[in-house]
Amino acid sequence: MAKPFQRVAVVGTGTLGAQIALLAANAGYSVNVFDQQPKAFDQMIQKLQSDLKAKQVAPFIAFDQWDACKRQIQQFEKIDAAVKGVDLVIEAVPENLELKQEVFRQLGEIAPPEAVLATNSSSIPVSRLEKSSGRPERCLNLHFYMALQGMNIADVMGGTRTLPEVMEKGINWVRSLGCIPLTVKKELLGFCFNRVWRAVKREVLYMWANDFVDFRDVDRAWMKFTGREDRPGPFGLMDNVGLDVIYDIEMVYYRNSKDPKDHPPEALKQKIESGELGVKTGRGFYSYPDPEYLQDDFLKAGN
Numbered sequence: 001m002a003k004p005f006q007r008v009a010v011v012g013t014g015t016l017g018a019q020i021a022l023l024a025a026n027a028g029y030s031v032n033v034f035d036q037q038p039k040a041f042d043q044m045i046q047k048l049q050s051d052l053k054a055k056q057v058a059p060f061i062a063f064d065q066w067d068a069c070k071r072q073i074q075q076f077e078k079i080d081a082a083v084k085g086v087d088l089v090i091e092a093v094p095e096n097l098e099l100k101q102e103v104f105r106q107l108g109e110i111a112p113p114e115a116v117l118a119t120n121s122s123s124i125p126v127s128r129l130e131k132s133s134g135r136p137e138r139c140l141n142l143h144f145y146m147a148l149q150g151m152n153i154a155d156v157m158g159g160t161r162t163l164p165e166v167m168e169k170g171i172n173w174v175r176s177l178g179c180i181p182l183t184v185k186k187e188l189l190g191f192c193f194n195r196v197w198r199a200v201k202r203e204v205l206y207m208w209a210n211d212f213v214d215f216r217d218v219d220r221a222w223m224k225f226t227g228r229e230d231r232p233g234p235f236g237l238m239d240n241v242g243l244d245v246i247y248d249i250e251m252v253y254y255r256n257s258k259d260p261k262d263h264p265p266e267a268l269k270q271k272i273e274s275g276e277l278g279v280k281t282g283r284g285f286y287s288y289p290d291p292e293y294l295q296d297d298f299l300k301a302g303n
């Protein structure tokens with residue numbers, strides 16, 4: 001397949017941005033990265049590697065390929081230099097509308113005029129960012145998941161004026177990385193699979209916060225139901241994403257609907273305030289690095 005882009009830039013190399021950069025390098029793209037924290041990329045790559053090893057997950061890109069991928073990735077201290085000469089920029093900065101609008105405004109000014117601008121946002125339709133960029137016809141949502149853990153899927157959605165050829169390039173780029181594009185035909189909050197996942201999160205958080213069930217039973221049932229006893233259920237998954245990230249995403253849905261049922265529960269906020277953010281702080285719903293759901297007897301009995 002012909003490459004839809006030659007050189008790509010990733011802005012924000014935390015949990016997702018670092019994975020996207022690695023995927024792109026693995027597929028043979030020249031990759032530039034920029035993060036406002038200069039050590040973010042290296043630290044995240046190290047963290048992803050040790051997390052995957054601790055969880056004994058076979059990574060989507062074999063560990064012995066990571067160094068070669070990293071050599072394809074150039075790190076920059078200034079965003080202007082990072083986006084110079086690229087034909088795709090994907091941002092993966094934190095889930096905050098004002099921040100992303102500001103990044104799109106900046107990219108609109110400094111990226112080459114023909115470059116496509118994509119957001120990895122989990123919940124913000126690109127229609128809310130496109131205007132800031134000054135090039136709405138070249139903007140789209142490309143929402144990746146934890147590809148290195150085997151979730152090699154990505155939602156693809158256009159904004160109000162995205163050109164068909166830009167959608168096609170986005171879809172082909174996702175495919176060229178070895179991911180399955182999930183194309184959204186008209187704007188939908190939550191995109192394709194993320195909307196399904198979101199419905200699950202809202203329900204299980206409600207059940208936990210109101211003390212209807214023990215969260216472990218939800219995870220046990222999920223693991224049995226999906227036939228994936230080696231993968232966590234919704235609560236373990238939320239720990240992996242980061243409970244602060246989950247909270248911010250839920251707030252985007254709430255602000256959109258203003259429906260109190262969409263507001264993330266207070267109990268989740270309390271966990272975040274007490275530093276229980278999930279895997280990254282060693283404690284969320286479960287404790288890490290040896291979460292209960294990976295222990296042999298987890299599926300033997302309910303609570």
Ligand SMILES: NC(=O)c1ccc[n+]([C@@H]2O[C@H](COP(=O)([O-])OP(=O)(O)OC[C@H]3O[C@@H](n4cnc5c(N)ncnc54)[C@H](O)[C@@H]3O)[C@@H](O)[C@H]2O)c1
Nearest residue numbers: 012013014015016035036037040092093094095121122241
């Ligand atoms: N964590 C997940 O599982 C997940 C899954 C899919 C999509 N996403 C989405 O991806 C995006 C990033 O999430 P994440 O979990 O990787 O966040 P993260 O906090 O791990 O990483 C964000 C990175 O952006 C950097 N940053 C902040 N402001 C910046 C700026 N102005 N310019 C450059 N870099 C900046 C930070 O230093 C950090 O390294 C969010 O929109 C999130 O909704 C996250």
